[in-house]
Amino acid sequence: MSSLLITNARIIDPVSGTDAVGDVAIADGLIAAVAPRRGSNAAGLSRSGAERVIDAEGLILTPGLIDPHVHLREPGGEDAETIATGTAAAVSGGFTSVCCMPNTNPPLDDDSMIEFVYRQAERTAHCRVFPVGAVSIGRKGEELAELMLMAAAGAVGFSDDGDCVASAGLMAKxxxxxxxxGLALMQHCQEASLTRGASMHAGSVAMRLGLIGWPRVAEEVIIERDVRLNRAIGCRYHVQHLSSGGSVEIVRRARREGQPVSAEASPHHLLLTHEEVETGGGGGGYWTAAKMNPPLRERSDIDAILEGVADGTITVLATDHAPHTPERKAMDFDSAPFGIIGLETALALYIEALITPGVIDWPRLVAMMTIEPSRLCRLDRLDATGGAVPSAALGLGQLHVGGAGDVTLIDPAMEWTVTPDSLAGRSRNTPFLGRRVKGRAVATIVGGEVRADRLAERSKPLRAAAGV
Ligand SMILES: [Zn+2]
Incomplete structure (x- = not known):
């Protein structure tokens, strides 16, 4: 019987409303005890019998972090990332579960491809991997894919991400x-006829650089349309990587009307503006590390997104981890692919964007990285087989006895610099290289196994370890 005891951590579990110092025990891959120090429990859990004890004084213990939007590039893009390397990046960043998008080659558009991801993950992944199935065959937006078969095979949502489901008729269907x-349709909101040839936000920088601009309305009209289409249908509808202040307003209104609409924000859209394209990376302009879809926008959009996070309009944080090889990102600005990696920097960047300025507190940040994405993809009701079976036995995103032993230990005070050597994934395409950040996962525990361990580097050495 394998067992792990974590003592003296600040335990944050939004589902049970726990925010207190205490101990957590994991045995045989499952949570065996959660013991915040209150009243009669002041002594904590017994150390006897535990194979490994981690003194987590000064650390935050959360349910394992979940990223509902990553690109693992396998099959077909293994030069940029694989299920193995992408999940190495995930556990390095504190994530114990990731949901991968279907824009692979071939795409994840039938049950055999969903099964392929589960099989490959079983063999090579460092954390749990849950595939999102394509909405349309080949992600072409013409005919519906075999949605029911994919759901039965364990798809945890549907999206044509990378492309928008453009046809209103197909969308309604x-x-x-x-x-x-019961799954969600996750929409990549981009009205393609408004973004033809566009590579960055339609604003002053695009004008100066002579690039075709990508207007906010290209995102907003799709959300508005989908919300209206869905009014009579009532499917769960999720807006991926929202970038425009106007989009926040549409989602807010739909949620107030009681519609089953949710939205996610990504680290870069919380921190960076379109000016990065001109001034970032040495200031030569046309910086492809700042090229992403949807594009970086303006300060007013960031402010509106922060307000949406603060008032609960935006409930989910997602990285949109999008690895690309250096060769492809070295192309000219119009030709280079969209996207940046995000799994390893996300936690520190969310702290910088949301906790440090007081937009939300730690329990809310943890909820937005655990139980909220878990509910979005129905991982809160998984059974032990990993299939999408309605049983709460292994429910992810919370700390409950008998549930999955997925836990992340965070050192909120650890300062570090984002360098190519600090990252575990295969690609390095991020505009955050060189940034000094604060906060890092120091242990990522998946099913009771410590998969990433930088406990020795923590900011406040233990008294015993320091030899006092
Ligand atoms: Zn997308």
Whole structure:
């Protein structure tokens, strides 16, 4: 029997409302005890019998972090990332579960491809991997994919991410078919006729650089349309990587009307503006590390997104981890691919964007990285097989006895610099290289196994370890 005891941590579990110092025991891959120090429990859990004891004084203990939007590039893009390297990046960043998008080659658009991801993850992954199935065959936006078969094979949501489900007719059909599965349709909101040839936000920088601009309205009209289409259908509808202040307003209104609409924000859209394209990376302009889809926008958009996070309009944080090889990102600005990596920097960047300025507190940040994405992808009801079976036995995103032993230990005070050597994934395409940040996962525990361990580097050495 394998067992792990973590003592003296600040335990934050939004589901049970726990925020207190205490101990957590994990045995045989499952949470065996959660013991915040209150009243009669002041002594904590017994150390006897534990194979490994981690003194987590000064650390925050959360349910394992979950990223509902990553690109693992396997199959077809293994030169940029694989399920093995992408999940190495995930555990390095504190994530114990990731949901991978279907824009692989071939795409994840039938049950055999969903099964492929589960099989490959079983063999090579460092954390749990849950595939999102394509909405349309080949992600072409023409015919619906076999949604029911994919749901039965364990798809945890549906998206044509990388592309928008452009046809209103197909969208209405997709919402109708997906609704009975209980899963969410995750939309990449981009009206393609408004973004033809565009590579960055439509604003002053694009004008100066002579680049075709990508207007906010390209995102907003799709959300507005989908919300209206869905009014009579009632499918769960999720807006991926929202970038425009106007989008926040549409989502807020839909949620106030009681519609099953949710939205996610990504680290870069919380911190960076379109000016990065001109001034970042040495200031030569046309910096492809700042090229992403949807594009970086303006300070007013960041402020609106922060307000949306603060008032609960935006409930989910997601990295949109999008690895690319250096060769491809070295192309000219218009030709280079969109996207940046995010799994290893996300936690520190969320702290910088949301905790440090007081937009939200730690329990809310933890909820937005654990139980909220878990509910989005219905990982809160997984059974032990990993299939999407309605049982709470292994429910992810919370700390409950008998549930999965997935836990992240965070050192909120650890300062570090984002360098190529500090990252574990295969690609290095991020505009945050060189940034000094604060806060890092120091242990990522998946099913009771410590998969990433930098406990020795923690900011406040233990008294015993320091030899006092
Ligand atoms: Zn997308």
């Amino acid at each position: 997709a919402l109708t078919y997906i609704r009975p599965t």
